[in-house]
Amino acid sequence: DAGVIQSPRHEVTEMGQEVTLRCKPISGHNSLFWYRQTMMRGLELLIYFNNNVPIDDSGMPEDRFSAKMPNASFSTLKIQPSEPRDSAVYFCASSPQGARVSQPQHFGDGTRLSIL
Amino acid sequence: AQKITQTQPGMFVQEKEAVTLDCTYDTSDPSYGLFWYKQPSSGEMIFLIYQGSYDQQNATEGRYSLNFQKARKSANLVISASQLGDSAMYFCAMRESSGLIFGKGTTLSVSS
Numbered sequence: 588d589a590g591v592i593q594s595p596r597h598e599v600t601e602m603g604q605e606v607t608l609r610c611k612p613i614s615g616h617n618s619l620f621w622y623r624q625t626m627m628r629g630l631e632l633l634i635y636f637n638n639n640v641p642i643d644d645s646g647m648p649e650d651r652f653s654a655k656m657p658n659a660s661f662s663t664l665k666i667q668p669s670e671p672r673d674s675a676v677y678f679c680a681s682s683p684q685g686a687r688v689s690q691p692q693h694f695g696d697g698t699r700l701s702i703l
Numbered sequence: 704a705q706k707i708t709q710t711q712p713g714m715f716v717q718e719k720e721a722v723t724l725d726c727t728y729d730t731s732d733p734s735y736g737l738f739w740y741k742q743p744s745s746g747e748m749i750f751l752i753y754q755g756s757y758d759q760q761n762a763t764e765g766r767y768s769l770n771f772q773k774a775r776k777s778a779n780l781v782i783s784a785s786q787l788g789d790s791a792m793y794f795c796a797m798r799e800s801s802g803l804i805f806g807k808g809t810t811l812s813v814s815s
Contacts, residue, residue: 632802688736694748
């Protein structure tokens, strides 16, 4: 079975540019999560979708960040305009019956983002 | 307030020995889940083991077991018979109603 698929794997862009990260969750999983990993802050939740609806976006840093899930098999995380402090590894994760705390989250390989 | 605490930045163990990675947590929610993930140097996050707050028995998955002490709010990961491939960063995480809250991680180094 295919796991969570993220693209691109690496992204290098200049400050001020728009960045779009993409995620395809595991088929049949109804919950999707975006996380960010940095040396300073560790792993932190950005946003959580359940059945394509955003449930918790309290971790989204500021208005420059936006996330969408137009259907059950696709999500995007957009940063506009990007800043050097947005440089991080961004992970997407999905889980079945995701509202249940017992369900493990399966992570994609991450997108390593560098903003110059 | 930090909800997951991993006090060991680094741990060193010889092959075939057992090692315990510490994790304490804080929550007022009676229903929660505790997870351990492994992150090798290649960067992916690999789910290892889960313990539910209502589970009566400690979770086990192959060489991984979880020493769950609810009253102490601790959920330590025990790896038996360490292998060189176990060298990685290990994260303890908790889930209440939203996404996972992670600890800072422990780097495990296994030597031959």
